[in-house]
Amino acid sequence: MQSEEEKIGDLGLEEKEAIVVRFAGDSGDGMQLTGNNFTQATALYGNDLSTFPDFPAEIRAPVGATFGVSAFQIHFGAEDISTAGDDIDVLVAMNPAALVTNLENVAEGGLVIVDRGAFTAKNLNKAQYDSNPLEDGTLEGYRLLSIDIHKQVLAAVEPFGLSHKDGLRCKNIWTLGLIMWLFDRDRSVTIKNLKSKFANDPTVAEANIAALNAGHAYGETAELPVGIHVYKIPKAKVISGTYRNISGMQALAWGFLAGSELANIDLLFASYPITPASSLLHELANRKEFRVNTFQAEDEIAAVCAAIGASFAGSLGITSSAGPGIALKAEGISLAAASELPLVIVNTQRGGPSTGLPTKTEQSDFNMALFGRHGDTPIPVIAAATSADCFDVAIEAVRLATKYMTPVMLLSDGYLANSSEPWKIPDFDSFASFKVKHYDDPKDFKPSIRDEETKARVWAKPGTPGMEHRIGGIERSFDTGDISYDPENHQKMTDLRKYKVENISSDIPLQEISYGNDSGKLAVVGWGSTYGVIHQAVKRAVKEGLQVSHIQVRYLAPMPSNLGQLLSSFDAVLVPEMNTGQFIRMLRSEFLVEAEGLNKVSGQPFKINEILASIYKKYKGLEG
Amino acid sequence: MDQSLPTLTFKDFATDQEVRWCPGCGDFAILKTIQKVMPNLNRPKENQVFVSGIGCASRFPYYMNTFGFHTIHGRAPAIATGVKLANPELDVWVITGDGDGFSIGGNHMMHMIRRNVDLQILLFNNEIYGLTKGQYSPTSQTGTLSPSSPAGSIDSPLSPCLVSLGSGGTFIARSIDTESKHLSQIIERGSKHCGSSFIEILQNCPIYNDGIFEQVKNKKLAADFRVEVNHGDPIIFGKDNKKGIKLNRESLSLEVVPVAGNEDQLLKHDERNKVQAQLLASMKGPDFPIAVGVLYKEERNLFIEDNQKQLRKHRSEKGSVKKLLESGDTWQVK
Numbered sequence: 030m031q032s033e034e035e036k037i038g039d040l041g042l043e044e045k046e047a048i049v050v051r052f053a054g055d056s057g058d059g060m061q062l063t064g065n066n067f068t069q070a071t072a073l074y075g076n077d078l079s080t081f082p083d084f085p086a087e088i089r090a091p092v093g094a095t096f097g098v099s100a101f102q103i104h105f106g107a108e109d110i111s112t113a114g115d116d117i118d119v120l121v122a123m124n125p126a127a128l129v130t131n132l133e134n135v136a137e138g139g140l141v142i143v144d145r146g147a148f149t150a151k152n153l154n155k156a157q158y159d160s161n162p163l164e165d166g167t168l169e170g171y172r173l174l175s176i177d178i179h180k181q182v183l184a185a186v187e188p189f190g191l192s193h194k195d196g197l198r199c200k201n202i203w204t205l206g207l208i209m210w211l212f213d214r215d216r217s218v219t220i221k222n223l224k225s226k227f228a229n230d231p232t233v234a235e236a237n238i239a240a241l242n243a244g245h246a247y248g249e250t251a252e253l254p255v256g257i258h259v260y261k262i263p264k265a266k267v268i269s270g271t272y273r274n275i276s277g278m279q280a281l282a283w284g285f286l287a288g289s290e291l292a293n294i295d296l297l298f299a300s301y302p303i304t305p306a307s308s309l310l311h312e313l314a315n316r317k318e319f320r321v322n323t324f325q326a327e328d329e330i331a332a333v334c335a336a337i338g339a340s341f342a343g344s345l346g347i348t349s350s351a352g353p354g355i356a357l358k359a360e361g362i363s364l365a366a367a368s369e370l371p372l373v374i375v376n377t378q379r380g381g382p383s384t385g386l387p388t389k390t391e392q393s394d395f396n397m398a399l400f401g402r403h404g405d406t407p408i409p410v411i412a413a414a415t416s417a418d419c420f421d422v423a424i425e426a427v428r429l430a431t432k433y434m435t436p437v438m439l440l441s442d443g444y445l446a447n448s449s450e451p452w453k454i455p456d457f458d459s460f461a462s463f464k465v466k467h468y469d470d471p472k473d474f475k476p477s478i479r480d481e482e483t484k485a486r487v488w489a490k491p492g493t494p495g496m497e498h499r500i501g502g503i504e505r506s507f508d509t510g511d512i513s514y515d516p517e518n519h520q521k522m523t524d525l526r527k528y529k530v531e532n533i534s535s536d537i538p539l540q541e542i543s544y545g546n547d548s549g550k551l552a553v554v555g556w557g558s559t560y561g562v563i564h565q566a567v568k569r570a571v572k573e574g575l576q577v578s579h580i581q582v583r584y585l586a587p588m589p590s591n592l593g594q595l596l597s598s599f600d601a602v603l604v605p606e607m608n609t610g611q612f613i614r615m616l617r618s619e620f621l622v623e624a625e626g627l628n629k630v631s632g633q634p635f636k637i638n639e640i641l642a643s644i645y646k647k648y649k650g651l652e653g
Numbered sequence: 654m655d656q657s658l659p660t661l662t663f664k665d666f667a668t669d670q671e672v673r674w675c676p677g678c679g680d681f682a683i684l685k686t687i688q689k690v691m692p693n694l695n696r697p698k699e700n701q702v703f704v705s706g707i708g709c710a711s712r713f714p715y716y717m718n719t720f721g722f723h724t725i726h727g728r729a730p731a732i733a734t735g736v737k738l739a740n741p742e743l744d745v746w747v748i749t750g751d752g753d754g755f756s757i758g759g760n761h762m763m764h765m766i767r768r769n770v771d772l773q774i775l776l777f778n779n780e781i782y783g784l785t786k787g788q789y790s791p792t793s794q795t796g797t798l799s800p801s802s803p804a805g806s807i808d809s810p811l812s813p814c815l816v817s818l819g820s821g822g823t824f825i826a827r828s829i830d831t832e833s834k835h836l837s838q839i840i841e842r843g844s845k846h847c848g849s850s851f852i853e854i855l856q857n858c859p860i861y862n863d864g865i866f867e868q869v870k871n872k873k874l875a876a877d878f879r880v881e882v883n884h885g886d887p888i889i890f891g892k893d894n895k896k897g898i899k900l901n902r903e904s905l906s907l908e909v910v911p912v913a914g915n916e917d918q919l920l921k922h923d924e925r926n927k928v929q930a931q932l933l934a935s936m937k938g939p940d941f942p943i944a945v946g947v948l949y950k951e952e953r954n955l956f957i958e959d960n961q962k963q964l965r966k967h968r969s970e971k972g973s974v975k976k977l978l979e980s981g982d983t984w985q986v987k
């Protein structure tokens with residue numbers, strides 16, 4: 030051990046501007062709770078941060094199983110943080126399974142903290158370790174802090190008279206205390222959280238607080254290996270203002286509430302539970318003091334249909350799901366397009382096809398979003414880039430749906446939904462309203478009256494005298510709105526539906542460069558949740574003097590009118606996507622650009638180094 | 654009801670659209686009856702919303718001068734539920750057929766009924782797929798010869814009223830397309846009922862399933878094959894009302910008995926009795942007459958009303974987006 034320490038020397042964390050910590054344990058070990066509390070403390074400390082909860086599909090997998098490992102990763106530091114980080118600087122492994130599934134991602138010389146008490150023969154066997162990795166040299170090259178947390182936590186909670194089992198349940202909080210010591214975090218928010226979480230059981234609350242303090246005290250008093258001491262990560266330099274942490278789903282839900290205020294319209298959010306989309310339903314169901322009503326439908330089809338019914342009745346219908354559920358909604362979306370009713374569909378993408386990887390992230394529903402309907406049925410498609418961006422994108426979806434009387438698809442994904450970041454709270458008073466006006470003039474009324482500019486059909490709601498009319502999925506006459514099988518009329522209506530969506534490109538911002546110059550050798554073009562990782566990779570490349578720029582596209586259909594021209598200002602285009610190359614096909618066919626894809630479908634987000642390596646490779650080719 | 658409403662006639666509920674059902678279709682009679690019954694309901698015309706799925710019956714909304722939404726196959730119940738959730742003041746009518754409502758849309762039908770959404774469901778049951786040219790439907794009798802069952806269908810039919818009863822329906826009734834007076838009464842009662850009012854209308858398809866309800870509809874045969882049930886009245890039928898229905902208490906089953914000599918033992922219709930409703934809904938030929946009338950009725954909590962109660966409770970204080978954004982843990986950066 031001594032020689033190992035000499036070889037690695039100090040952890041070197043103080044030289045780092047940013048740190049990645051990953052808490053990993055059994056799905057019942059409370060790793061998400063641990064991570065969330067550490068996140069809060071870190072935000073209050075003043076670091077910028079980004080988090081990524083990574084949990085299994087099984088609710089309670091067998092204890093100790095590798096497929097039951099639940100993890101929470103946080104990346105924090107002084108620089109602008111926009112990803113959950115690549116290599117892990119500090120891994121907390123609560124059992125052998127957590128170690129075996131995460132060790133390969135720990136940086137060379139990184140700190141591995143394990144609960145030795147969980148490294149029993151049985152657990153080692155479950156993690157398919159032939160011998161104990163704490164003793165057999167597996168951890169050579171890493172800094173190991175092996176503590177019998179079982180023993181420590183039981184001693185800490187002994188005065189509270191908890192059962193052995195309940196006592197051990199505090200071990201995540203003990204570990205949190207230790208990590209808080211390591212990074213000099215304030216425990217008071219966690220103490221407040223524990224008191225509120227266990228308000229009905231003050232003994233359990235006190236036991237957890239004792240465990241938290243004991244973990245912290247262990248760091249202060251135990252004789253730890255050389256190099257393990259308190260690290261003070263510099264605070265981030267950020268714009269002044271009031272900040273909060275926000276997850277993608279929270280931002281999305283709040284964005285819809287904000288959108289309903291700005292549009293001055295009621296919302297009906299109709300949805301069917303599905304991972305990882307359900308939390309949107311939960312959040313909105315708890316916000317009935319706003320103009321939102323929620324409906325848990327009997328299935329995905331009923332959910333989209335109830336939303337359409339609400340839109341027909343004058344509210345804005347919103348439905349939400351993940352890939353398989355969106356597939357079921359396709360016929361309903363086409364009805365909304367045909368009958369020209371507003372509708373917002375949120376797709377929180379996950380790994381596919383079929384059930385695929387329900388809890389893992391992917392961007393493989395791009396094609397379905399743009400083309401996954403029968404008939405010529407174009408609809409606007411927009412994608413959120415970061416957790417905080419979900420707020421603005423939700424508002425934009427409400428604006429487009431109500432202004433253009435069209436279904437709008439909003440793409441998020443499992444990573445965005447669950448990850449959180451600090452968010453400078455915007456001044457809501459400064460948001461421009463886009464009030465909806467329901468049509469109510471009975472003079473010569475027909476449902477086919479259109480707005481001159483947008484070509485959107487009038488929105489006349491039931492309950493308004495003189496507005497009685499019929500709509501439906503059968504093709505309607507352009508002139509009267511009545512059923513029409515006339516060949517020329519179908520041509521006209523098909524052209525109209527296409528025009529209506531394409532015309533939206535004149536009502537959206539021009540594409541901006543996210544980072545770098547507006548021309549150069551290489552443009553790295555992304556959409557959705559790859560924003561953060563591309564941003565970091567391009568920033569590093571630019572720092573090294575490469576002429577690389579980052580373009581992140583929010584409007585996928587219609588695309589910004591200047592995007593093609595922008596792409597042609599670069600010698601080459603690189604398109605990282607968490608699919609086999611869907612957006613790139615669109616860019617190639619629309620703009621005839623020579624784009625190259627970087628594709629990853631492992632269920633895990635890209636790492637900065639993966640993008641960076643691809644930038645280097647592509648760039649080398651350009652110079653050669 | 655609202656006395657200030659203008660007096661309307663059935664003509665106010667007709668549209669200028671050419672009615673495109675086959676000549677002789679039972680749907681014409683139903684349309685006429687509903688157009689006539691609407692003024693009697695004394696409700697604002699602009700509050701009437703007809704929502705349908707796909708099929709012959711589902712063309713219905715185009716011919717009603719009210720709000721109408723001709724939607725997609727089987728999904729009218731879900732769309733109607735959304736309409737009602739968005740605006741509980743509206744009178745929502747779901748128009749569906751046996752294929753639309755009980756095959757492709759069976760799931761939504763079941764849930765609309767169990768939720769007790771406050772609306773009316775009119776099922777035009779002709780026991781056949783009409784618009785797709787004559788295939789057997791989930792209510793077709795076993796052995797139905799059709800393009801997709803040339804050797805006779807082998808499916809067992811379901812009973813819409815029994816499914817509704819099993820789904821927790823609170824108003825279950827049956828009537829006949831051409832029996833305008835009876836149908837009007839049933840629809841009026843259904844529209845007054847608070848909850849999901851389910852009305853099965855036996856409807857003749859003259860093209861693909863002609864005469865399937867002949868025994869029930871033919872004036873000469875109907876006396877023996879149809880019985881009208883009225884709350885509180887003994888259940889009697891047949892020429893000169895000589896036959897009656899009796900409950901065998903040993904086997905918990907119904908029997909057809911002569912009225913004479915059994916006057917005290919005849920079953921009296923109690924529309925609040927669910928077990929009895931099940932027995933009556935199950936009656937069919939050749940051994941029993943088909944029961945028409947309100948088979949079952951109960952008062953139960955209303956989905957829409959409960960939803961509104963929750964909304965009112967939460968909205969006693971209006972939410973502020975500004976406050977929401979600043980709620981929870983925040984920190985200042987200077």
